[in-house]
Amino acid sequence: MKSKPPLLAIDILTLFPGMFEGPFRESMIRLAKRKGLVKIRVHNLRKFTHDRHRKCDDKPFGGGPGMVMMAQPIFDAVESLRKRGEDSRVILFSPQGKTFTQQVAGRMAGLKHLILICGHYEGVDERVRDGIVDEEISVGDFVLTGGELPAMCFVDGVVRLVPGVVGNSESVRQESFQNGTLDFPHYTRPSVFRGIEVPKVLLTGAHGKIEAWRREQSRLRTRQLRPDLLREERTGRI
Numbered sequence: 252m253k254s255k256p257p258l259l260a261i262d263i264l265t266l267f268p269g270m271f272e273g274p275f276r277e278s279m280i281r282l283a284k285r286k287g288l289v290k291i292r293v294h295n296l297r298k299f300t301h302d303r304h305r306k307c308d309d310k311p312f313g314g315g316p317g318m319v320m321m322a323q324p325i326f327d328a329v330e331s332l333r334k335r336g337e338d339s340r341v342i343l344f345s346p347q348g349k350t351f352t353q354q355v356a357g358r359m360a361g362l363k364h365l366i367l368i369c370g371h372y373e374g375v376d377e378r379v380r381d382g383i384v385d386e387e388i389s390v391g392d393f394v395l396t397g398g399e400l401p402a403m404c405f406v407d408g409v410v411r412l413v414p415g416v417v418g419n420s421e422s423v424r425q426e427s428f429q430n431g432t433l434d435f436p437h438y439t440r441p442s443v444f445r446g447i448e449v450p451k452v453l454l455t456g457a458h459g460k461i462e463a464w465r466r467e468q469s470r471l472r473t474r475q476l477r478p479d480l481l482r483e484e485r486t487g488r489i
Contacts, residue, residue, distance in 0.1 A: 259365070262365070265294070265296060320372060342365060349386070349389065390405070
């Protein structure tokens with residue numbers, strides 16, 4: 252009997268494939284792969300070069316420090332993966348990309364095939380952006396050595412939203428950023444630890460009161476720590 256295709260296939264193009272071995276063998280991503288819901292393939296860009304030295308970078312035209320990743324290996328890699336007939340979306344991680352948010356993660360989780368390009372050095376040849384990239388994504392306003400760590404964050408954030416990956420889907424719907432606010436405080440046993448008690452409402456079993464407390468705590472925490480998220484509140488709609 253032929254197995255069903257995964258809900259999401261992810262191909263990652265990188266000069267440093269070994270960086271992904273540990274993170275993708277653990278935790279939620281390992282479980283998602285085991286369930287057959289997600290398929291992740293990491294490709295060494297050097298395998299797509301045409302010269303015997305496996306060269307993927309060169310000096311920038313016009314001079315300047317550092318090296319630039321060449322267009323040819325990236326183009327060849329993306330085109331070979333797109334031949335699989337999947338509806339692919341090509342993502343490049345770069346500082347000028349749109350910020351990676353929970354909403355972006357949810358949108359990506361609904362796609363069938365993602366091709367992730369991990370830039371390095373001074374970046375990629377601009378013809379890559381112009382010719383094959385569908386979307387650029389940034390994980391924040393800071394600079395990293397390359398796109399490998401952003402790709403790991405991206406994959407983790409997206410994979411956990413693929414249907415069936417998280418056992419209790421309700422936990423995904425209630426977490427931070429899902430509804431435009433931060434998550435409410437969580438407690439577990441014991442009910443008193445070093446003299447600090449769990450809020451009494453959580454011990455009552457009154458589900459309505461508990462839900463109201465959690466909503467209020469979520470709004471309060473967001474107002475204190477991330478007021479920028481409360482756009483609707485600033486316009487008087489909350």
